[in-house]
Structures are given as C-alpha cells and as structure tokens.
Amino acid sequence: MTPGDEALELARQIGDMEQLQLIGVQGYEGHLQHIHDLEERKQRCQQAMQILTQTAEQLRVAGFPIQIVTTGGTGTAEFCADYEGITEVQPGSFVFMDTDYRNALGPVYSNALTILSTVISRPTPDRVIIDAGLKSLSIDSGMAEPKGQPELAYQPKGDEHGALSWKQEGVSAELPLQIGERIELIPSHIDTTINLHDTYYAYRDGVIEAIWPVEARGKVQ
Ligand SMILES: Cc1ncc(COP(=O)(O)O)c(C=O)c1O
Structure with a gap:
C-alpha cells in the first residue's frame, strides 16, 4: 500500500x-x-x-x-x-550472499552457500553436463557461477540438467572436468534458489556438521 x-x-x-x-x-x-x-x-x-x-x-x-x-x-x-x-x-541475503548482490555491493559480505552438482556426461570435449538445472538454481537474476572457476560459464539445459563450457567464446580447448567430478555453483539469487530445496548441508573442512531443513519452503500463500 x-x-x-x-x-x-x-x-x-x-x-x-x-x-x-x-x-x-x-x-x-x-x-x-x-x-x-x-x-x-x-x-x-x-x-x-x-x-x-x-x-x-x-x-x-x-x-x-x-x-x-x-x-x-x-x-x-x-x-x-x-x-x-x-x-x-x-x-536476509547477506547471510549467504549471491552473485547479483556481489555485483552490486562488491565484496562486502562473503558467499557462504553453493549448490553442489556432479558432472554426468561429456558430450563434447569443450562442454560437460551437470545434474543442476532449473529445479536447482533460479535464473531470474542471471546465471549461477561455478565457484573458483571464473573461466567457466553455466547454462541451464532444462529442469534437471545444466551445461558448463568456456566463458570466452571461440575457445575449443578440452575442459578439464571429468565425469563424476563435483562442481559448486554460486546462486545468482539466493532467495529464489533456496526455495527450490528441502535441506541445507552445513559443512566445514569437507565434513558435514549439521543438516537443517529449509523450514519456510513452500509456505508462500
Ligand atoms: C519484506 C522484506 N524484508 C527483508 C527482506 C530481505 O532482504 P534482502 O534479501 O535484500 O536482504 C526481504 C527480501 O525479499 C523482504 O521481502
């Protein structure tokens, strides 16, 4: 109002x-x-x-x-x-942060949440398919970014799948990613991405220390 x-x-x-x-x-x-x-x-x-x-x-x-x-x-x-x-x-978003806020504010708050995906196929040497698509990452604020791999670009390829390729156009070198490899993706919009998931896995130094439910999920009326 x-x-x-x-x-x-x-x-x-x-x-x-x-x-x-x-x-x-x-x-x-x-x-x-x-x-x-x-x-x-x-x-x-x-x-x-x-x-x-x-x-x-x-x-x-x-x-x-x-x-x-x-x-x-x-x-x-x-x-x-x-x-x-x-x-x-x-x-709220500062707790986890996302790439949209990082682009606007700069490195004021650090990223603390990623979506973990797995490379499931390599259709061509310069492109791999991962098990994270529109049901895993929202795209209303742009594309998620592979963590620690700024040379790679993510694109959803449907509900369950996405692709990783070289960010720079025209590069045809082989991607150094193997089937089974884990890739972390930083969401572009944390609110709409978290609402796609049931569970947070809280980890430190490679060890999962807690599992928390996303309690507000699905509570929109
Ligand atoms: C009413 C209201 N307050 C606070 C917030 C949290 O804002 P932010 O995610 O920008 O930190 C939101 C997020 O959508 C909101 O709708």
Whole structure:
C-alpha cells in the first residue's frame, strides 16, 4: 500500500478490530537494493526512510502507538540503521550472499552457500553436463557461477540438467572436468534458489556438521 493517508486508513480499520493491536509499520525498499552506485543507493534509501518515518509519525499523531518501524535489506540496511526513527532492520541475503548482490555491493559480505552438482556426461570435449538445472538454481537474476572457476560459464539445459563450457567464446580447448567430478555453483539469487530445496548441508573442512531443513519452503500463500 502507499504510505501516508492510505496507511492511516488501514490503521483505522485495524483499530476497529478488537483482536488486533497495531504496534508498528514496515517498509521494504526492494527496488533500491541492487543499485550499484553506493552514493545513489544511500541517497535514495534516505528518501525512502523519510517517507516511512513520516508515515509512522502520521499514525502516532492519529493516536496509534507505533513502536516498531522496520525496514531494509542487504543493500540498504546500513543506511536504514543510521536513520532516525528506524527501530529495526531486516536484511536476509547477506547471510549467504549471491552473485547479483556481489555485483552490486562488491565484496562486502562473503558467499557462504553453493549448490553442489556432479558432472554426468561429456558430450563434447569443450562442454560437460551437470545434474543442476532449473529445479536447482533460479535464473531470474542471471546465471549461477561455478565457484573458483571464473573461466567457466553455466547454462541451464532444462529442469534437471545444466551445461558448463568456456566463458570466452571461440575457445575449443578440452575442459578439464571429468565425469563424476563435483562442481559448486554460486546462486545468482539466493532467495529464489533456496526455495527450490528441502535441506541445507552445513559443512566445514569437507565434513558435514549439521543438516537443517529449509523450514519456510513452500509456505508462500
Ligand atoms: C519484506 C522484506 N524484508 C527483508 C527482506 C530481505 O532482504 P534482502 O534479501 O535484500 O536482504 C526481504 C527480501 O525479499 C523482504 O521481502
């Protein structure tokens, strides 16, 4: 909903419901998260914070006890946290990171999640097929990247399969990848990729130390 009067109208409707108590407002400036230029991202975020905090104040003046003003994502949380009147920030992607955020923010947070795939065939010397396709990696923010192998490019080749080839066009040298080899892929968009999976495998130094369910999976309604 739009801030200001429309938010106030909703607050009044909530106020009429005995079972509900309005204690806060949330804004998420999702359209600003991936602005590459830091100064522009900061400036536009501050404009958004002004609108959000003004709405919170408008509701307070109308008698609603607004204590929580929550906002922010991985690209903006640091600016939101500094803005007067914001009581909480809610970034999420920074925990794992993805290539889209890395491209926008630079190496501020490190990557901590990959999709593990296996080379299952070598149709030609310069192309291998892996068992990770559209059901394993989302592509709404571009292609996943093979971890530690910047010379390779990933392309989904259907629901269950994908291909790895040389990133540079025209190179026909043999790929140094064998059937059975494991390849880690860094997702381009962590939110939509995690939602494709049931389980996290938490590992350190090659040892799986914990297995966690992706509890929010499939809970979209
Ligand atoms: C309402 C809301 N808050 C916070 C977040 C987390 O943002 P980010 O993934 O940019 O850290 C999201 C992500 O989509 C969101 O929709």
